[in-house]
Amino acid sequence: MWSKILVAGTLLTSALAGVIDLTVPSAGELLSELDAVLHPQSEPHLISYNENYLDPETQTNRKHCTLRARGDEKDDSDNLVTAVKKCGKGGIIKLPDANYTIGKPLDIYLENAVLDIHGWLSFTTDIPYWIEHRIYFPFQNQSLAFVIRGHDYVINGNDKGGIDGNGQVWYDYAKDFGNKYGRPMSLTIKDSKNVVVKNFSIIQPQFWASLVWGSENVLFKDFYVNATSFNPESSSDEKNWLQNTDGSDTYQSYNVTYENMVYQGGDDCIALKPNSTLIVAKNVTCVGGTGIAFGSIAQYPGVKDIIEDVYMENLNLYPSDQCPGYQGVYFKSWIGVPVGHEPNGGGGGYGYARNITVKDVYMEDIWHPVVVQTDLTYLDIDRSQYTDTSLFEWSDIHLKNFTGTGLGNRLVWMNCAKATPCFDWTFEDIDLKPGKTDHPEISYTCNNVVLGGKDGLNQCHPSNSTLETNAGGSI
Numbered sequence: 163m164w165s166k167i168l169v170a171g172t173l174l175t176s177a178l179a180g181v182i183d184l185t186v187p188s189a190g191e192l193l194s195e196l197d198a199v200l201h202p203q204s205e206p207h208l209i210s211y212n213e214n215y216l217d218p219e220t221q222t223n224r225k226h227c228t229l230r231a232r233g234d235e236k237d238d239s240d241n242l243v244t245a246v247k248k249c250g251k252g253g254i255i256k257l258p259d260a261n262y263t264i265g266k267p268l269d270i271y272l273e274n275a276v277l278d279i280h281g282w283l284s285f286t287t288d289i290p291y292w293i294e295h296r297i298y299f300p301f302q303n304q305s306l307a308f309v310i311r312g313h314d315y316v317i318n319g320n321d322k323g324g325i326d327g328n329g330q331v332w333y334d335y336a337k338d339f340g341n342k343y344g345r346p347m348s349l350t351i352k353d354s355k356n357v358v359v360k361n362f363s364i365i366q367p368q369f370w371a372s373l374v375w376g377s378e379n380v381l382f383k384d385f386y387v388n389a390t391s392f393n394p395e396s397s398s399d400e401k402n403w404l405q406n407t408d409g410s411d412t413y414q415s416y417n418v419t420y421e422n423m424v425y426q427g428g429d430d431c432i433a434l435k436p437n438s439t440l441i442v443a444k445n446v447t448c449v450g451g452t453g454i455a456f457g458s459i460a461q462y463p464g465v466k467d468i469i470e471d472v473y474m475e476n477l478n479l480y481p482s483d484q485c486p487g488y489q490g491v492y493f494k495s496w497i498g499v500p501v502g503h504e505p506n507g508g509g510g511g512y513g514y515a516r517n518i519t520v521k522d523v524y525m526e527d528i529w530h531p532v533v534v535q536t537d538l539t540y541l542d543i544d545r546s547q548y549t550d551t552s553l554f555e556w557s558d559i560h561l562k563n564f565t566g567t568g569l570g571n572r573l574v575w576m577n578c579a580k581a582t583p584c585f586d587w588t589f590e591d592i593d594l595k596p597g598k599t600d601h602p603e604i605s606y607t608c609n610n611v612v613l614g615g616k617d618g619l620n621q622c623h624p625s626n627s628t629l630e631t632n633a634g635g636s637i
């Protein structure tokens with residue numbers, strides 16, 4: 163049966179008839195009344211349903227829903243949920259139009275399904291609404307706008323669509339705060355298995371553009387994120403208020419791959435949060451922000467965190483015209499003693515990161531090309547008293563073939579903690595050039611790095627590097 167229409171029922175027809183029959187005084191009143199009646203089942207033609215669509219990719223017959231946009235900034239989220247209910251198990255949900263308005267948080271379930279997006283899911287900008295209706299993400303008390311669960315599904319942005327977070331209002335709102343409460347993430351892959359997100363873009367994300375949480379076997383391929391501030395005032399801050407616009411974060415997830423990713427923004431391009439294992443990134447370009455981050459990690463006292471089995475190759479890092487490249491490859495763990503609490507305080511977690519390879523990295527004008535920071539806290543406290551306390555261990559980490567330029571004197575700034583020295587690190591063909599040469603003694607700074615054996619860190623030998631007891635320097 164071709165193109166069966168989802169019918170909302172006779173109730174609607176009679177309701178409509180009722181409205182039309184009225185001799186209403188003003189067209190305006192009629193319209194608003196119509197609008198109230200018409201929401202959203204009143205537009206049954208917006209979802210067409212085909213029970214036996216021949217999927218050219220699989221050569222099988224499957225359910226197919228096509229969802230049209232309502233237009234005029236009217237909320238499409240209920241219709242999307244309806245289409246997912248109809249076709250989200252075993253079917254294809256096609257969104258052919260240029261712009262769908264999403265005015266409500268979405269938590270959808272897909273199984274053997276394709277979400278085929280040809281335009282933008284455009285999120286509304288009512289900040290108090292989104293804060294009040296946030297989907298809760300316990301890590302750092304954060305918030306989500308759009309969650310997808312399930313298994314064996316594909317999210318296809320068809321190379322020209324995806325999510326428009328309309329994040330400018332959030333950038334303005336959060337101008338002076340990291341992790342400002344209630345800012346929701348654009349896309350979360352949650353409790354999912356066997357997922358492909360492809361040819362997909364996220365522009366103007368409200369907060370982190372994407373999160374993979376509690377999931378396994380997730381592939382992002384041909385993935386584009388761009389957070390740019392269009393508020394001229396924001397240039398007063400060299401970050402342009404773009405903090406927390408991460409490209410993609412992994413949390414409690416196994417086997418996540420990023421292939422051909424381009425990020426522009428003001429924060430982490432990719433970040434591996436607690437319990438990220440078997441993470442692969444290939445051909446990733448990061449423009450502006452804090453680079454490829456391992457962490458932050460060990461923020462929660464007494465909680466064990468792990469980052470393990472990571473392979474990355476062909477990473478390219480640049481500053482953007484509105485945000486410097488602060489870090490290149492950045493390993494960051496919290497102080498070993500809890501001070502304050504999350505989101506921006508904490509510490510005292512433990513655990514380890516190991517079996518990490520990062521190779522073929524090119525950087526241009528990055529302030530800190532390679533950094534290990536183990537005394538992280540975002541509180542305004544004197545960190546020096548906690549410098550050596552970290553309980554999180556960084557080992558079996560291999561960096562190879564790094565070329566390009568730093569912006570300052572520092573190239574490699576390994577500030578490992580006395581309590582958990584870094585060991586079994588190898589550097590091979592690290593050929594970065596500093597941007598400044600007035601302090602050559604700090605181009606390699608290596609605190610609490612175990613040398614010898616196969617560590618290969620010649621530059622970290624005391625005769626070649628500086629031991630800084632005061633880790634606060636920033637030249």
Ligand SMILES: *[C@@H]1O[C@H](CO)[C@@H](O)[C@H](O)[C@H]1NC(C)=O
Pocket residue numbers: 234235236261262263264284285286
């Ligand atoms: C898309 O929808 C959003 C939200 O309704 C609206 O603000 C925006 O102007 C629309 N964009 C286009 C290109 O129509």
Ligand SMILES: *[C@@H]1O[C@H](CO)[C@@H](O)[C@H](O)[C@H]1NC(C)=O
Pocket residue numbers: 303343
């Ligand atoms: C999250 O932050 C909000 C706003 O500060 C606060 O009201 C709430 O108690 C926090 N929740 C948790 C679990 O910390």
Ligand SMILES: *[C@@H]1O[C@H](CO)[C@@H](O)[C@H](O)[C@H]1NC(C)=O
Pocket residue numbers: 320321360361383384
């Ligand atoms: C993305 O789209 C391009 C152009 O249509 C296509 O060549 C490429 O294979 C697509 N990528 C994926 C992962 O499907």
Ligand SMILES: *[C@@H]1O[C@H](CO)[C@@H](O)[C@H](O)[C@H]1NC(C)=O
Pocket residue numbers: 379380381417419
């Ligand atoms: C990881 O996920 C990919 C799909 O993205 C799959 O092909 C591969 O077999 C998985 N690897 C492991 C070790 O599970």
Ligand SMILES: *[C@@H]1O[C@H](CO)[C@@H](O)[C@H](O)[C@H]1NC(C)=O
Pocket residue numbers: 388389390424425426449
């Ligand atoms: C990101 O968007 C801005 C503004 O549209 C644009 O100037 C910039 O080139 C984009 N960045 C990338 C990497 O595409």
Ligand SMILES: *[C@@H]1O[C@H](CO)[C@@H](O)[C@H](O)[C@H]1NC(C)=O
Pocket residue numbers: 384385422423424445
């Ligand atoms: C790397 O990614 C970029 C951006 O997605 C793409 O244009 C390019 O073809 C990719 N290179 C390879 C070797 O796949």
Ligand SMILES: *[C@@H]1O[C@H](CO)[C@@H](O)[C@H](O)[C@H]1NC(C)=O
Pocket residue numbers: 414436437465466467468
């Ligand atoms: C990470 O995994 C370890 C070992 O399975 C577990 O003990 C710990 O609770 C996990 N931590 C988080 C934050 O999920």
Ligand SMILES: *[C@@H]1O[C@H](CO)[C@@H](O)[C@H](O)[C@H]1NC(C)=O
Pocket residue numbers: 440441470471472473517
């Ligand atoms: C190290 O991690 C890589 C993936 O990044 C994996 O293929 C390899 O098996 C791991 N090695 C060990 C000894 O587990």
Ligand SMILES: *[C@@H]1O[C@H](CO)[C@@H](O)[C@H](O)[C@H]1NC(C)=O
Pocket residue numbers: 476477521522523524563565
């Ligand atoms: C080093 O990495 C660059 C990319 O940054 C790549 O073009 C080059 O082939 C790599 N060199 C070797 C010897 O693999």
Ligand SMILES: *[C@@H]1O[C@H](CO)[C@@H](O)[C@H](O)[C@H]1NC(C)=O
Pocket residue numbers: 619620621623625626
């Ligand atoms: C100091 O670094 C140079 C250049 O990498 C290396 O040849 C030399 O062996 C290092 N010195 C020591 C004592 O490791």
